[in-house]
Amino acid sequence: MPADRPADRPAAPESDLRTLIPQYGGFARQAVVLNPEPGEPDMRESSLGGGLLWPADEPWPYCAQEGHWTFGPDWRNRTEILPGAVPMMPILQLYARDVPGVEFPEGTDLLQLVWCALNHDEDPGPVVPRLHWRNEAQVVAGGLLSEIPAAGETEYDEDNIPRPSTLTPAVAEDLPRWTDLPEDLRRDLEQRLGSPGNRFVRPPDANIIATKAGGWPAWTQPADWPDCACGQRMEHLVTITGDIQLGDCGGVYFFHCRRCPGVPWDWRFDCH
Numbered sequence: 535m536p537a538d539r540p541a542d543r544p545a546a547p548e549s550d551l552r553t554l555i556p557q558y559g560g561f562a563r564q565a566v567v568l569n570p571e572p573g574e575p576d577m578r579e580s581s582l583g584g585g586l587l588w589p590a591d592e593p594w595p596y597c598a599q600e601g602h603w604t605f606g607p608d609w610r611n612r613t614e615i616l617p618g619a620v621p622m623m624p625i626l627q628l629y630a631r632d633v634p635g636v637e638f639p640e641g642t643d644l645l646q647l648v649w650c651a652l653n654h655d656e657d658p659g660p661v662v663p664r665l666h667w668r669n670e671a672q673v674v675a676g677g678l679l680s681e682i683p684a685a686g687e688t689e690y691d692e693d694n695i696p697r698p699s700t701l702t703p704a705v706a707e708d709l710p711r712w713t714d715l716p717e718d719l720r721r722d723l724e725q726r727l728g729s730p731g732n733r734f735v736r737p738p739d740a741n742i743i744a745t746k747a748g749g750w751p752a753w754t755q756p757a758d759w760p761d762c763a764c765g766q767r768m769e770h771l772v773t774i775t776g777d778i779q780l781g782d783c784g785g786v787y788f789f790h791c792r793r794c795p796g797v798p799w800d801w802r803f804d805c806h
């Protein structure tokens with residue numbers, strides 16, 4: 535028995551979920567792992583933290599929440615930001631051609647995510663995101679916004695902004711996190727693997743823990759799917775994890791419902 539494991543703790547199962555539950559493989563979905571690498575992405579490329587292809591006739595988004603503050607360059611000093619709206623930051627841009635299998639709403643081929651990178655007194659989460667679907671050709675034909683505000687030198691929490699990165703998308707088979715299994719399967723496994731003291735070590739699952747589009751969310755905590763107003767569970771669209779610090783945030787997850795007009799969307803985050 536390894537020294538770093540308390541004696542009363544059961545050993546982790548050697549097999550992963552694919553061997554333990556025959557049905558597990560049936561949950562496979564295609565994901566596109568985005569593989570960001572720091573670089574100088576062009577706005578005509580998919581990117582994390584890069585420049586966005588933004589239409590000239592649409593003002594750059596600002597966050598109008600009250601009480602912005604930042605840790606600034608020194609995390610011990612909480613720095614208040616002057617009152618007023620602050621520009622949102624480009625987070626993710628995905629062209630449909632780079633994420634095969636991810637279905638874009640009709641007439642669109644470009645997905646953009648921005649969020650407010652400052653902290654808020656009344657924070658709904660580590661970030662306040664917005665999501666935009668666009669048509670690349672239409673944006674280009676209408677002209678691009680030339681004045682995109684940049685982050686001040688020390689104004690933003692660098693933790694909350696990704697380094698400008700190019701993407702090398704790769705299609706992969708994705709399987710759900712352990713916590714995303716249907717309740718009955720999870721209970722059954724817990725009973726099979728539990729020790730007399732009711733201690734339980736999760737078997738490894740085959741979920742891809744990475745920034746990705748499509749597939750399954752890479753939850754750090756128990757699954758927390760949003761429901762659409764139509765009553766149906768939303769679909770997973772994008773997971774951002776590991777590529778931005780976001781304090782002790784585990785990941786930020788985006789979902790949408792393609793059944794409903796206007797493609798409603800929602801987001802979740804979780805912590806380590």
Ligand SMILES: [Zn+2]
Nearest residue numbers: 597599650652
């Ligand atoms: Zn804000």
Ligand SMILES: [Zn+2]
Nearest residue numbers: 762764791794
């Ligand atoms: Zn819906």
